[in-house]
Amino acid sequence: MSRIRIATTVNGEPVEFLGGGSQSLLDALRDELGLTGSKEGCGTGDCGACSVMVDGRLVCSCLMLAPEAEGRRIETIEGMAENGELHPLQTSFLDEAALQCGFCTPGLLIAAKALLDRNPDPTETEVRYWLAGNVCRCTGYDKVVRAVMSAAATMRQAPKATEAVT
Amino acid sequence: MSDGDDAPARELKVVGQRPVRPDGADKVTGRAMFGADFRLPGMLAGRVKRSPHPHARIVSIDTTAAAALPGVKAIVTGADFDLAAAGKIEAGESATDVKSVSINCMAHEKALYQGHAVAAVAATSAEIADEALDLIEVTYEVLPHVIDVEDAMKDGAPLLYPDMITTGESPAPTEPSNIASKMVAGCGDVKGAMERADIVVEGRYRTAAVHQGYIEPHACVASWGADGQAVVWASTQGQFLVRALTAKICNMPLSDLKVIPSEIGGGFGGKTTVYLEPVALTLSRKCGRPVKLVMSREEVFIASGPTSGSVIDVKLGAMKDGTIIAAEATLAYQAGAFPGSPVNLGCMTAFACYDIENVGLVGYDVVSNRPKVAAYRAPGAPMAAFAVESAIDELALKLNMDPIDLRLKNAVREGAKAVYGATLKSIGFVETLEAVKAHPNYTTPPAPGVTRGVAAGFWFNIGGESSASVHVDEDGGVTVVSANPDIGGSRASMVMMAAEVIGVPVEHVRGIVADTASIGFSSTTGGSRVTFATGMAVVQAAERIVEDLKLRAAKTWDCDVSQVDWKEGRALCLDPSKDVQPLDLRSIAGKSARTGGPIGAEVSLNAQGAAPGFGVHVCDLKVDPETGQTTIVKYTAAQDVGRAIHPSYVEGQLQGGAAQGVGWALNEEYVYGPNGTLENASFLDYRMPVASDLPMIDTILVESRPNPRHPFGVKGVGEVPIVPPLAAVANAISRITNKRMTSLPLSPMKVLDALSGD
Numbered sequence: 001m002s003r004i005r006i007a008t009t010v011n012g013e014p015v016e017f018l019g020g021g022s023q024s025l026l027d028a029l030r031d032e033l034g035l036t037g038s039k040e041g042c043g044t045g046d047c048g049a050c051s052v053m054v055d056g057r058l059v060c061s062c063l064m065l066a067p068e069a070e071g072r073r074i075e076t077i078e079g080m081a082e083n084g085e086l087h088p089l090q091t092s093f094l095d096e097a098a099l100q101c102g103f104c105t106p107g108l109l110i111a112a113k114a115l116l117d118r119n120p121d122p123t124e125t126e127v128r129y130w131l132a133g134n135v136c137r138c139t140g141y142d143k144v145v146r147a148v149m150s151a152a153a154t155m156r157q158a159p160k161a162t163e164a165v166t
Numbered sequence: 167m168s169d170g171d172d173a174p175a176r177e178l179k180v181v182g183q184r185p186v187r188p189d190g191a192d193k194v195t196g197r198a199m200f201g202a203d204f205r206l207p208g209m210l211a212g213r214v215k216r217s218p219h220p221h222a223r224i225v226s227i228d229t230t231a232a233a234a235l236p237g238v239k240a241i242v243t244g245a246d247f248d249l250a251a252a253g254k255i256e257a258g259e260s261a262t263d264v265k266s267v268s269i270n271c272m273a274h275e276k277a278l279y280q281g282h283a284v285a286a287v288a289a290t291s292a293e294i295a296d297e298a299l300d301l302i303e304v305t306y307e308v309l310p311h312v313i314d315v316e317d318a319m320k321d322g323a324p325l326l327y328p329d330m331i332t333t334g335e336s337p338a339p340t341e342p343s344n345i346a347s348k349m350v351a352g353c354g355d356v357k358g359a360m361e362r363a364d365i366v367v368e369g370r371y372r373t374a375a376v377h378q379g380y381i382e383p384h385a386c387v388a389s390w391g392a393d394g395q396a397v398v399w400a401s402t403q404g405q406f407l408v409r410a411l412t413a414k415i416c417n418m419p420l421s422d423l424k425v426i427p428s429e430i431g432g433g434f435g436g437k438t439t440v441y442l443e444p445v446a447l448t449l450s451r452k453c454g455r456p457v458k459l460v461m462s463r464e465e466v467f468i469a470s471g472p473t474s475g476s477v478i479d480v481k482l483g484a485m486k487d488g489t490i491i492a493a494e495a496t497l498a499y500q501a502g503a504f505p506g507s508p509v510n511l512g513c514m515t516a517f518a519c520y521d522i523e524n525v526g527l528v529g530y531d532v533v534s535n536r537p538k539v540a541a542y543r544a545p546g547a548p549m550a551a552f553a554v555e556s557a558i559d560e561l562a563l564k565l566n567m568d569p570i571d572l573r574l575k576n577a578v579r580e581g582a583k584a585v586y587g588a589t590l591k592s593i594g595f596v597e598t599l600e601a602v603k604a605h606p607n608y609t610t611p612p613a614p615g616v617t618r619g620v621a622a623g624f625w626f627n628i629g630g631e632s633s634a635s636v637h638v639d640e641d642g643g644v645t646v647v648s649a650n651p652d653i654g655g656s657r658a659s660m661v662m663m664a665a666e667v668i669g670v671p672v673e674h675v676r677g678i679v680a681d682t683a684s685i686g687f688s689s690t691t692g693g694s695r696v697t698f699a700t701g702m703a704v705v706q707a708a709e710r711i712v713e714d715l716k717l718r719a720a721k722t723w724d725c726d727v728s729q730v731d732w733k734e735g736r737a738l739c740l741d742p743s744k745d746v747q748p749l750d751l752r753s754i755a756g757k758s759a760r761t762g763g764p765i766g767a768e769v770s771l772n773a774q775g776a777a778p779g780f781g782v783h784v785c786d787l788k789v790d791p792e793t794g795q796t797t798i799v800k801y802t803a804a805q806d807v808g809r810a811i812h813p814s815y816v817e818g819q820l821q822g823g824a825a826q827g828v829g830w831a832l833n834e835e836y837v838y839g840p841n842g843t844l845e846n847a848s849f850l851d852y853r854m855p856v857a858s859d860l861p862m863i864d865t866i867l868v869e870s871r872p873n874p875r876h877p878f879g880v881k882g883v884g885e886v887p888i889v890p891p892l893a894a895v896a897n898a899i900s901r902i903t904n905k906r907m908t909s910l911p912l913s914p915m916k917v918l919d920a921l922s923g924d
């Protein structure tokens with residue numbers, strides 16, 4: 001595999017790594033940068049376990065080639081808590097028991113945050129359709145949807161506290 | 167073991183609360199390490215070459231070109247696995263045929279299904295390993311294949327094993343077939359009772375093979391040491407089972423292999439065997455470097471266990487008042503390429519909800535050119551329940567009876583004898599039916615255009631071998647070590663039970679899942695056993711700690727231990743002659759060196775007295791008459807749970823099981839083409855329910871029958887909830903189509919056909 005130097009920003013920090021060929025952004029994050037919080041459940045963009053934000057857009061990192069990260073702003077689950085403080089979505093997932101095995105959880109959290117960044121007051125139906133790209137086999141989604149709605153309510157009540165993370 | 171009946175009622179402070187799970191923060195921040203997240207210095211990437219044919223003789227495998235590729239460090243084929251070393255082992259609750267597990271990991275002589283491993287490579291990069299796979303030349307002689315269970319049972323069907331004679335048939339057949347075994351069970355005089363019955367319903371039901379669908383693919387890292395001692399890191403439901411199978415397949419002593427479980431990204435029974443670990447370890451043994459193997463999603467579908475598709479004939483005979491006097495069923499289950507479908511469990515559970523005098527059951531375990539089935543949540547039960555609960559619904563319609571009332575009329579009650587011999591104790595099926603009947607979701611009629619389906623389900627629940635240790639840190643913190651991978655929040659229930667017994671805040675208790683060298687043997691996470699059996703070990707270890715703490719307090723106060731009480735995490739002196747302050751855990755722990763040394767206890771036990779569980783589900787749905795698309799509008803799952811340690815995670819089991827069952831009922835299916843290859847080996851084409859497919863799933867936790875054999879009344883809860891949904895969904899759709907829906911999945915096409923009367 002011919003490898004090239006790729007410079008990008010991950011969770012606010014500039015990083016460089018060698019990558020390329022058929023390597024996906026997901027593989028680069030996991031293998032080159034050691035950020036294993038993003039998971040591979042399918043490798044075909046169907047399960048959402050590898051969800052990350054790229055320049056503010058929600059993408060499946062398994063579908064993006066590593067060199068395409070050049071000059072972009074990548075956000076992963078590892079950057080969601082700030083200075084060791086959990087994001088309201090993370091707190092809400094724990095309070096609502098919205099995870100069982102926890103494997104799809106990073107992707108669900110990234111996707112849910114992308115939703116709340118755009119729509120701070122989603123209906124249950126909006127939450128369900130937004131998260132339809134994130135497959136969870138354990139929970140039946142009930143507690144996941146409740147957790148997202150509850151985090152949204154918390155964030156609406158305390159806009160200042162969440163300013164830093166939006 | 168005490169029955170617990172005479173134990174004083176505890177005032178519970180922790181059990182029944184909903185604290186944040188101890189591993190929660192790691193799992194919402196990406197810090198938790200799952201199977202594929204682990205790496206070692208010098209680690210190689212492994213890849214497995216798989217048969218493109220469903221059935222073929224392996225004429226030759228030429229690895230010369232692959233071995234010559236720079237970066238390739240090891241190649242293995244079937245020749246590297248000594249089948250003579252394999253045999254049967256006792257590993258946990260059941261004996262496992264290691265030889266077939268070994269052949270399933272790596273083919274010998276024949277490829278028995280598309281995706282069967284025929285060779286594997288370890289190389290310095292995944293790209294080189296992939297290139298090497300292409301350079302391995304396998305010459306096949308393609309053989310006729312058979313996929314479906316009914317075809318496989320026919321005379322003249324292609325045989326997977328030319329020497330396989332059906333066991334359990336009397337007299338033994340003289341000719342080989344694909345029927346590995348036949349089982350027969352029953353009681354009474356079914357034929358006579360059927361003739362006596364006022365009404366008889368019968369039907370043939372079919373279910374498709376479905377996959378457990380855990381989101382984390384199988385993954386492991388294996389490292390062989392120069393001294394012959396090896397370590398395997400694996401995503402598994404049972405590290406001791408991985409050790410037993412891998413050591414046997416690799417022909418090494420158990421003590422030379424340590425298996426470290428990673429966090430596990432779902433299993434549902436599918437991670438209770440090995441596929442990759444013996445292959446990775448054999449590769450590592452050949453080259454002396456650590457090897458990682460991770461399945462792709464396609465490999466998960468084609469080469470790891472789905473559960474059986476089935477064909478079930480069921481017949482019920484009842485009197486006009488609804489009393490079922492006779493029941494019979496013939497079940498044929500796909501085993502995949504090796505014998506061992508859960509048809510026996512299908513037979514045992516089929517009529518277990520009902521007290522029926524005359525029962526006849528026949529089961530067939532049938533091999534075909536599909537991946538070997540693996541356990542899937544209540545293995546064997548959902549298919550049988552689909553057939554039986556559909557037939558009961560038909561009976562309710564014909565008798566014009568409420569479906570709950572019909573079930574109440576026939577429900578098993580305390581002390582009933584199951585067809586498989588057990589006497590059912592501490593059961594709450596009647597209470598669960600009554601709870602549903604009184605619930606607003608049932609007393610409120612379905613909205614216009616919506617129909618309602620009801621179904622029940624049973625699962626044995628098991629106990630078994632578990633080990634746990636509890637130790638107290640010098641500052642009074644508590645650690646609970648057990649050996650059951652936490653697949654859905656079990657750490658939370660372990661630390662809660664320990665906190666309850668010792669009387670400390672749950673936040674002071676850590677929960678650790680240990681490797682095979684760090685704790686005594688424990689059976690696999692499965693059978694809904696962990697909170698019951700491992701929980702019992704944790705409680706007993708915590709109780710020993712409390713006894714020890716009381717002794718230490720007595721020593722400190724120079725009084726008799728009978729004069730020491732332990733309450734809310736403190737020792738209290740009952741001796742009025744002593745003027746002493748209570749001693750809390752922290753102060754006793756801080757001075758443990760003066761009172762006998764470190765404070766710890768380990769308990770290993772074989773837990774008996776797991777009480778069976780019953781579920782009753784109610785599904786309200788509507789069907790689009792133009793497309794045949796089904797929409798679930800309301801879903802209610804009720805269950806006899808004993809006592810919920812952490813109610814949120816118990817509710818989660820009910821909700822998750824219901825969702826999997828809805829997928830089984832509506833969408834999920836292994837689809838094979840005429841060439842015997844799987845046509846939908848991806849999450850796009852094998853469609854599991856997503857958030858927009860489901861409504862909220864309401865739960866009713868029935869806690870009126872706690873299990874007296876567990877210190878806190880626990881019954882297993884994980885498996886029951888996948889048993890009722892198949893029929894709950896189908897029964898609701900049947901009430902729209904006015905036609906009994908007998909074949910899963912109920913895809914839009916099938917529903918449309920039924921609506922149009924085809």
